[in-house]
Amino acid sequence: MRISPRSRSLLKRRSGSAVLRARQPYARTRGDGTLRLGWHPSPAQAVVLAFATVILAGTLLLMLPIAAAGTPATFLQALFTATSAVCVTGLTVVDTATFWSPLGQFIVVALIQLGGFGIMTFVSLIGIGLARKMSLQARLNAAVEVRTVDFDDARGVVSGVLRLTVAIEGGVALLLALSFGLIQGEPPLRAITQGLFHAVSAFNNAGFALFSDNLAGYVSDPTICLPICAAIILGGLGFPALMQIRRYGLNRHGWTITTRMVLLMTPIMLAGGTIGIAINEWDNPGTLGPLPLGAKVLAAFTTSVQTRTAGFNVIDMGALDPATMLGMDALMFIGAGPAGTAGGIKVTTFLVMLAFVYAEVRGTQRLHLMGKRIPQLAMQQAMTVGLLGAGCIGTAVVILSETTDASLDALLFEACSAFGTVGLSANLTPSLPPHAQFIIITLMFVGRLGPVTLGVALARARRPVPYDLPEERPIIG
Template structure:
């Protein structure tokens, strides 16, 4: 155990891997399915990995294949995965910040507004309390709406409310309906609470805590919080307008709806694009114009230290500021009158390029393993798995076992990889007492 204590960051992949294996074994039991039969290993493995990584991709019809026990297991795995992500990110930030030198510790502290080691218990309690409070609020609204408006029995409405509240906040994406949330997409009382739950869960606790604490003075927010909040708002508006423009006349998605329902469905679906996983329109019927936009939004993902995946909003917009500074010939990269450390710029480039490499490698592998699959279908499914978005064009369930294992690996890497990679890059920061002569090789 000495090697584990020397690098506690290793607990994250080990913990997630162990939880996935336990979930797989439980889901393989015959009383987890409606047919009372043993679930094939790959199917159970895929479902457990999707739930723990809060992805929501499925290779079976979730509400019809799994019985109540199986759905409870999926709910528990999603909740454990979501809270584990938040708690793991918390501990990693604390460990990383206290393993750095004083100078870098002050930088991390300024950027994350994090607590001290003595506040770990209080910080974890706050994370759990906020998570459960948001989930409870969503569950109450959904339960009352289903009970009063749709004549559900109270117990049935309560179960549906709790299930979808857990999935929404944790960006899980599993649904109790065969068509996802399409049948409920015109009901704002059901769709909007889940959409806002996914948005809150996808912000990340550092940005969320700082925004709550300093809501009266947003100018005083750290660079990380500004990038996350303003970046998320920008993507939300841009994605909403792009989806409306691409699908407004598509009769299989938004075209047949009255315009208020179009706006509601477009807003909610755009909120779920970046990792929420729910579908309020028929994803398989999307036009070719909308698919590239969705792939880009999924790849970017949500906020750092959140239940969302992807390369993260702060990474994407930090790279945008790096490009802008380079185009203008600026010696420093600045965000709102703050100079961004060179180490953070290199880390952002590393995370983004490794994300691109994983998506390209996964797409090529999937194409090679599956004959006749359209390339953009493979790219969509791979990006969805890596970013833990959970949306699908229907390819995942038709893949052979080898292709599904590729998606499982991407879900696992996309979920724990960003945490461990980010901590490894931060812990690897060091200062040399000397510097080599500088050269400027030709670029471009």
Template sequence: MARHGLAPAQAIVTGFGLALLVGTTLLWLPISSTQRPATFVEALFTATSALCVTGLTVVDTAVFWTPFGKLVILLLIQVGGLGIMLFAALVGLVLARKLSVRARINTVVEAKAFGVPDVRRLARNIFLTSIAIEAVVAALLFVRFVSGYGYDAGKALWHGVFHSVSSFNNAGFALYTDNMMGFVADPWVSLPMCAAIILGGVGFPVLRELAREWRRPLHWSMNTRIVLPATIVLLVLGSLAITVIEWENPGTLGDKDPATRVLAGFYHAVQTRTAGFNSLDIGAMHDETWLIMDILMFIGGGPAGTAGGIKITTFAVLLFILWTELRGGTAVNIFGKRLSRSVHREAISVVLMALAAVMGATVAILTMTDLDLGRVLFEAVSAFATVGLSTGITATLPPAAQLILVALMFLGRIGPLTLGPALALRERRVAYELPKERPVIG
């Protein structure tokens, strides 16, 4: 019997596709740009980058887009950060006060909630959490812009709201030509943005559980007990690595005072969670720093949040699988619980598909340009992990290479395991199993 309607994975991909079409069309309009209409590739690239909360740009956001264009970008960031299905659920609740069963399932799948909870409560909690964090950070930035930089109230409010939304949703879009380089020594701007990035990056399930059980860590789920410590470890190691390697680099930290160097090192470690703001010239960093940032960006943040990458939980599962194999164990155990074998396959599939996408895109762009491997790989990882950090080559790439980055951003936001099933016409069920045999490994 034929199935009616789209499967959840197909609905998510279709929803993002339709939102991308609308965003591209709006940015393509003459009212969205200042001096000349945006080309189709410029509009598509910017809409994809905003909707997929990446932050890569092919034009100067500060001067190319009109207030209308910047508002479209801001709305795409907010919708992309919340998630298409969750946004649709919120609209449905507001307009119709009810949701179909399929809409409920789609929302739960995109939010990666376990079981089928009250979708009204789920959507409301995620929305209110997002708005509350964005409002607090916007207020802090507003005060700083007024008191420290002499902005008038209207400009300070707009800049505060825009950068707050862009931070919490890990988007990396800024209203300045040099991104956030003018605030490299200002902790009153840098730290609130870092806090928003970290909170958005750990994921809504972790935030929701911490709000309920923050005093009882033994009651935390496996997801929270993996994401929190791993986030702290990656931030500490990333901060140390970037700060130490770049300490004497005259193009980045070398001409800064020690306090600014430490602040900037931490700031850029946070950006790899995957926000994409920069207060230093990424293109002037050492190759070693790029490679470390590649690794951090590829890992990304927590699941069901605004961050990208393969996710901390996926990386942790692979580490536990490796540790079990090295010890000669038969089952992967994490925090006193046995890990389902289906999770093994999912983690391996995500990593292999991510590596294939990044490596394939890197090779393709290398054949189109004369750029070196370090810069192209950094750009490809940044696009797939929806980070938005760049060594400065994005705008100089040929249109075909920019379209490859568009595909990477879309794939990175939707997720390989969501996009794969969505492209399948139907599920194939096999009613038999073949005999087992082991090849030689290693």
């Protein structure tokens, strides 16, 4: 095989490239025997392409006449639903309970499970089952998707994710099926179907429901609300935290700092959201006002849990007080734990940002958190994720406010819900014009993958700069 001088030069320059570089070369032989270079997707690009491919496939499946209960879905309706399902968001433009046929509902829940479990993780699982091993590229792809730092243990991570998913979804599905069957009086097959659908939707923080009013009909039923809340919270902790809890129990010495941060912030945000919602909405006739005392507390807690990026609603989101909506915007933007089924910028990112600001105010050069020193790179990444996330939401809200007649607080609520892959809606998304729904679709896609992952996937390969510029410090503040 002959190698052209240009290809030989390129190979020499790129021989030391990092494994996770945004673009990776691979070799192909031309007809004349010379070697030419092609493009091979990096792990970040592979994840983005995998999600986009599954969304497109789901769109085509949902457009089939047999997927709808009546008139077949349009391209926009199918695309929006597929994106919302794969990105485990829960925002809808059609009624899931009545618009889709049983086959369409099965496609939706399959997309939810695939999106929540992780497409590259699922592909890696198939590879393990067929070949009993994972290739290096498969380990890298899975490691990027589940955010593990040790890609050599990717096979163990994938297997652990599968076991946790089956155990939690199975347990919650059983509890819900018993409640639907024994308490709500549903036929056995329908009770099992409803229990399984809502367990998958809850654990994957999706928020899709098989009822036209979502879960508003069960606002005072703890046998429905609490198992769903438990699944949402567990899914929002993230797979690394769940696997460490399973392995070490309550022994904090075995936990990583990520698990400690998640378990610290989760109860704080749940309690803060519950108290804030209860105080603001206690006498609101459109939300908690008409409910008895116990139902008010349950509804406030359930609604707070939904801001963890789930999206089930037990009260009318369109009737919320503007102050409540603003507080929920913040909770949806933060989201839940990393490397799980939740969205948002993640609680770890938010806590690092808070700690960074606190350290700067105190004049501390190094950032210490929970007995550990946080590296400079982590601080830079946290600030980047936070600013990019806020920029995405801000840009979308500006465009939507200029092109629609909706109120600013409703648009901000909808944008935060889409970016945080939450699914709560102020009754606005179905009535948005097509271009606005495409913006919401984009926010869901970016929010599920993360702005940094998407940016790395779209960026060119990093090139070293052989020079530097004179340093000068600007005035800050």
